[in-house]
Amino acid sequence: MGVSVAGRLGVGIPLSVQSDFGSTAPTTAASSFLVGVAPRASPLGFAFGESREHHIELVGGAIVSTVGGFGLDMGELRYSLLFL
Amino acid sequence: MNPFPSLLRPVRPTLALVLAALCTFSAAARAEGSAASATGPRGGVEVSSSPATGEEATKAAPAPLAAKTGGVSVHVVEGARVLVDGADAGRADPAHPFELTLPPGDYSIRVVYDGGSNEKRKVLVTEGHVTTLDFRDLPGLRLLFEKRDRWLMGFTVGGGVFASDLEGSIGPQFEAGLVLNRALTKAVEFRTTIGLHGWVAEARGPNTFDQQGTYVGRDRIDTLGLAVSVEPGFVFHTR
Structure with missing residues (x-):
């Protein structure tokens, strides 16, 4: 049993469908397909367990898409359970 | 002929008792040791x-x-x-x-x-x-160089806040996926997450009334996004 402080750097490759439902009229719904990159970082994380199999991290990042979309990952708490 | 028969008689049993006691003590000591x-x-x-x-x-x-x-x-x-x-x-x-x-x-x-x-x-x-x-777990910089050749796999779930543009849209995000983890050294792991990343943006509660205060609509969800994401990256541990 040990606790480890972890940092993380990653680049996501999102392929997404984004639907815009407009304002008050649902008939204005439109969809856009975006491909982009999503650099993400986790400056703070904790891993624990005999083999550090439990990992909790705070993830932040951005998505930049090819169709002008820009998403800001303002913070996400992520839990990972690893096993053999 | 024994010139001191009366002396030897009591001595023999005494010696026997001592020897027996020593043997018992020795056996007990061996048993305790084992x-x-x-x-x-x-x-x-x-x-x-x-x-x-x-x-x-x-x-x-x-x-x-x-x-x-x-x-x-x-x-x-x-x-x-x-x-x-x-x-x-x-x-x-x-x-x-x-x-x-x-x-x-x-x-x-x-x-x-x-x-x-x-x-x-x-x-x-x-x-x-x-x-x-x-x-x-070795301390210090040796973690970086001490090899750890091991694969782990698992799953990941997460949630948080996502802004889908720079215009104030904000909403919850969520993701779930599989994780492949390769320990390179004791301090560095290479991890790839393959999963779904979804977000909701935005719920404009205040905008359901116009400037004159007229009700123009209910709270609504403007944007739903769903992405298949492949996210390789490195994880650094301090110990």
Whole structure:
């Protein structure tokens, strides 16, 4: 049993469908397909367990898409359970 | 002819009693010693202490051995030799803790890995206690260079806040996926997450009324996004 402080750097490759439902009229719904990159970082994380199999991290990042979309990952708490 | 028959008669049974008592004591001492060893090392190693402490232990012979010893449980990450104050105490393997039974005192425990690296730590053995020495996580920069060749896989879930543009849209995000994790060294892991990343943006509660305060609509969700994401990255551990 040990606790480890972890940092993380990653680049996501999102392929997404984004639907815009407009304002008050649902008939204005439109969809856009975006491909982009999503650099993400986790400056703070904790891993624990005999083999550090439990990992909790705070993830932040951005998505930049090819169709002008820009998403800001303002913070996400992520839990990972690893096993053999 | 025995000139002192009256003297020898009482002496013989006395000698016999003494011999019997000595044999009984010796057998008991051996039994206690083997019992102490059985509770100690997996590798069958029992390391004696420094000479001074050993003499003290010998003088206090009637006391049970287990009461005059302590234990050290050594955990290693790979096959290694264990040295106690420079003396070879046996071979440890990562599957089981390597148990040492030692008289109380200060010791220097060194593990020498098959790969050539070694690590030394001081330990104070106290009577009746087992101290754990965990060499599996090495401190400092050595973590960066100590190899750890291992695959792990698992799953991941997460949630948070996502802004889908720079115009104030904000909403919850969520994701779930599989994780493939490759430990490169004890400090660095290469991890790839493959999963779904979704977000909702935005719920404009205040905008459901226009400037004149006229109700123009209900709260609504403007944007739903769903992405298949492949996210390789490195994880750095401090220990």
